[in-house]
Amino acid sequence: MELTKKQQEVLVFLRKRIREGLPPTIREIAAEFSFSSTGTVRDHLKALVKKGYLFLSEKKSRAMELTEKAMLTIPILGRVPAGVPVLAIENIEDYFNVDKLFSQKEDLFFLRVHGDSMIGAGIMPDDLVLVKKQPCAQDKDIVVCRIDGEATVKILRNRENRFFLEPANKNYSIIALNENSQIIGKVITTIRQYV
Amino acid sequence: MELTKKQQEVLVFLRKRIREGLPPTIREIAAEFSFSSTGTVRDHLKALVKKGYLFLSEKKSRAMELTEKAMLTIPILGRVPAGVPVLAIENIEDYFNVDKLFSQKEDLFFLRVHGDSMIGAGIMPDDLVLVKKQPCAQDKDIVVCRIDGEATVKILRNRENRFFLEPANKNYSIIALNENSQIIGKVITTIRQYV
DNA sequence: TGACAGCCCACACAAATGTGTGGTAGTATC
DNA sequence: GATACTACCACACATTTGTGTGGGCTGTCA
Structure with a gap:
């Protein structure tokens, strides 16, 4: 069930247009490839559907969706x-x-990292961490917590059911989790963009 | 030129549908809000256009685009x-x-980082670096280069017009750029995903 | 009062769009 | 030879869809 060269070309075009935000109509596809008949396009679309690269909805204009297999x-x-x-x-x-990456439904936010307390874990000042909001986490998870009115990133440690927040930098000390330090969420991704 | 509550609601719906990959038709919007007339929808769309949140193309179904101002x-x-x-x-x-993030047109690829030669710059083993293909770069840029048949990440140094590849780890040594070491591209983003 | 924006409706019309039927030709497979 | 797939075409048809005109009601602002 491999794609033919022509079908590949069509798929590439569909992917481009879908990414741009507006899937093409059948006639727009025909124009792109200089087909003089809409039937030709339908043959190709049906082939892509059959081979598992595309979903089509009936009677709706531009209603096509890439399958997992065909995603960018x-x-x-x-x-x-x-x-x-x-x-x-x-x-x-x-x-x-x-x-x-960002299609998750959960409550996500980015936190701009201040300070160097997580340098040992490769999280540098000014990095962005993508955080999933949750009130608790597991041992060794990297979490965002609020300590003394400041959101910071730390490693969560579970020692005999007592929880600690551990920095990845020897210049900082371990903090026991108490009513003054609260877990906001779990770091699921870190991103650093260079200018 | 603030949005009214109703216009906000419409914009939220448009954003949702655009993100899902298929912008709605005027009649689909009408159905969503139980409007019995297409004219009502057009009033709202025109308001959004006028206030700078939306672009509309004429005579094309579903052809709408969020402006920078309205983007998710x-x-x-x-x-x-x-x-x-x-x-x-x-x-x-x-x-x-x-x-x-990924809308750039350039030739991009990710490289999975092997080894710890860039640990000092917060680039850890198994991180993903997003690389823009280019044959040369500037002083202090983090580049991907090919050394002895292996793609590695290094800092580019320009000393009196002689180029060096510098690791961010004292256990590794500086390498002069020569015919055995070639710049593949420039690192523009690093991403680390935690499981 | 007038002008304008917001918010809604009804209805008609033309254009855009998906659908369906049927055809030709080449190639590969059994 | 039969069958299937690929790759194209022509054309008609029904539906979807954007557009346009006209209207109503409620506010606000000058």
Whole structure:
């Protein structure tokens, strides 16, 4: 059930248009590929549906959706030997599903990290951490907590059912979790953008 | 030029549908709000356009686009004092524009980081770095380079027009840029996802 | 009072759009 | 030879959809 070259081309176009926010109509697809008949487009769309790359809704204009299989991904490279092109297929370790990163329904927010208390865990000042709001977490989770009126990032430690907030920097000390320090959420991603 | 409550509601619905991948038709909007006339919807859409939240294309079904002003963003929290709710408006430092992160047209790929040579810069083993392909870069840029058949991440140094690749870890040594080490691209973002 | 914005309705019309039927040609498979 | 898939075309038809005109009611602001 592999895609033919032509079907690939159509899929690439659909992906582009869907990402831009407005899926094409059948006639817009026909125009793109200089097809003079709408039937031709329908053949291709039906092939994509049949092969599991596309969902179509009936009687609704532009109503198409990519399946998981067809979603836009950015290749993740692993080891890159000398001599071969960087983006050669052999180097591709996995795909990063861009469309899924932020599609979660949970209550998410970013926190801009202040201070260097988590430097040992690779969380630098001014990094953004994506936080899922939740009142508790597990041992070793990186959590956002409120200590003395300041939101900071720490590692949660569970020692015999007593909880501690541990920094990843020896210049800071461990804090026991009490009524003055409250867990706000769990860090699920960190992002650093270079200018 | 503030939005009225009703216009806000309409915008929220549009944003939801646009994010889901299929902007609504005028009649679908009417159904959502139980309007019995398409004219009513057009009044609201025109108001949103006039106030700078929406672009509409003529004679094309579902052809609407959010303006920068109206785009979906995730709040970035700064300092969070005790006592106030976490997501209180006072805490919001900025907004992270999800829709823009990956919208760049350039040739991008992710590289899974192996080794600890960049630990000092907060880039840990197994982090993902988003790389923009380019054959050269500037002093202090973090670059992906190919050294002895392995893609690694390093800091580029320009000393009197001679280029060096510098690790952020004292256990590794500086390498002069030569025919055995080639710049593949520049790191523009790092991402770490916790399971 | 007048002007304007917000919010709603009814209805008609033309254009855009999906659907359906049927056809041709090439290629591959059994 | 039969069958199936791919890749195109032509054309008609019904529905969906955007557009346009006209109207009503409620406010606010000058």
